[in-house]
Amino acid sequence: MSTAGAVFFCCVGSGFLVAAWILITKSRPIAGWWKNNLVTMGYQDRAERLTPGTLKGFGVFFVLWGLLAVSLGAASLLGVLH
Numbered sequence: 001m002s003t004a005g006a007v008f009f010c011c012v013g014s015g016f017l018v019a020a021w022i023l024i025t026k027s028r029p030i031a032g033w034w035k036n037n038l039v040t041m042g043y044q045d046r047a048e049r050l051t052p053g054t055l056k057g058f059g060v061f062f063v064l065w066g067l068l069a070v071s072l073g074a075a076s077l078l079g080v081l082h
Contacts, residue, residue, distance in 0.1 A: 001076040003076075005073075005076065006072075006077045007073065009070070010069070010074060011073075012069050013068070013072075013073060014066070015066075016069060017062070019062050020059040020060070020063040022059075023058055023062065024056050024063075027053075031052045031054070034047075034050060035047040035050055
């Protein structure tokens with residue numbers, strides 16, 4: 001992998017980790033805002049299923065992908081992957 005590709009993976013992974021941090025720490029206000037928007041658009045059934053736990057689950061998923069991307073990019077920058 002080229003240096004540019006490795007830096008790209010590190011940046012994308014960092015973005016995933018920031019998104020995960022936001023989803024995990026701010027899940028209650030985001031869920032409330034999202035529910036209000038869904039109800040306004042007429043999706044009452046979907047709004048009832050949306051919980052802060054759902055957003056935390058997405059946050060954990062983003063942590064895993066972020067760590068994978070950062071570690072792949074860092075390994076390429078350090079020369080572990082050729």
